[in-house]
Amino acid sequence: MANASRVPLSDYQEPSTADLLARSGAFYDEMKRRRTVRDFSARPVDRRVIENCILAAGTAPNGANMQPWHFVVVSDSEVKKAIRLAAEAEERTFYAQRATPEWLDALAPLGTNPNKPFLETAPYLIVVFAQIYGLGHNGEKVKHYYVQESVGIAAGLLITAVHRAGLVSLTHTPSPMGFLRELLGRPDSERPFLILVVGYPAANVLVPNIQKKPLSEIASFL
Ligand code: IYR
Numbered sequence: 001m002a003n004a005s006r007v008p009l010s011d012y013q014e015p016s017t018a019d020l021l022a023r024s025g026a027f028y029d030e031m032k033r034r035r036t037v038r039d040f041s042a043r044p045v046d047r048r049v050i051e052n053c054i055l056a057a058g059t060a061p062n063g064a065n066m067q068p069w070h071f072v073v074v075s076d077s078e079v080k081k082a083i084r085l086a087a088e089a090e091e092r093t094f095y096a097q098r099a100t101p102e103w104l105d106a107l108a109p110l111g112t113n114p115n116k117p118f119l120e121t122a123p124y125l126i127v128v129f130a131q132i133y134g135l136g137h138n139g140e141k142v143k144h145y146y147v148q149e150s151v152g153i154a155a156g157l158l159i160t161a162v163h164r165a166g167l168v169s170l171t172h173t174p175s176p177m178g179f180l181r182e183l184l185g186r187p188d189s190e191r192p193f194l195i196l197v198v199g200y201p202a203a204n205v206l207v208p209n210i211q212k213k214p215l216s217e218i219a220s221f222l
């Protein structure tokens with residue numbers, strides 16, 4: 001095994017117990033304000049904000065530090081339109097044929113349908129790709145580990161970073177979404193994971209009246 005070089009954890013700052021409580025509570029308060037939004041303003045967003053959010057996502061813990069992800073940031077209106085058309089075609093068959101009645105019932109409170117105008121309205125679509133394997137300098141395959149877990153964690157950080165910055169997002173997973181790979185010219189080694197739609201909310205946007213489960217339902221302390 002290669003000898004790993006190690007450095008001190010000099011960036012860690014230990015808070016007092018009171019601060020731990022205050023900071024964790026403040027962060028929960030901040031996170032519970034996050035809502036998935038389905039109507040976006042067309043107002044532009046400085047690209048550097050998106051760059052910072054992606055850099056934050058890229059800090060995610062991941063299998064063997066292979067960082068098995070790639071983010072394609074789409075702001076070009078022609079590309080957004082092509083994504084919308086392809087996604088809506090998939091969604092039409094999903095809502096009309098593929099979705100089971102049980103699935104449609106589960107979606108009813110969200111008020112979703114096959115129309116996805118936000119794919120054109122929002123200033124950015126961040127298409128997250130999972131790298132099933134890596135490509136070395138000479139095009140050789142490099143093994144990646146825990147790809148789905150790693151990319152899921154990075155996507156969570158991306159959503160959190162976008163919220164923390166003060167923008168809103170929508171996690172969109174057209175299914176199937178293989179069309180994104182061809183449309184965006186990504187290699188065979190990658191699979192689309194999700195589209196994060198990012199921007200400002202439309203004026204007077206409404207969100208579903210839904211609740212998060214209480215702690216007693218989502219956690220057990222042994
Ligand atoms: N992909 C479809 C359906 C959909 C599925 C789930 I699970 C959601 O939480 C939301 C939507 C769509 O985008 O409409």
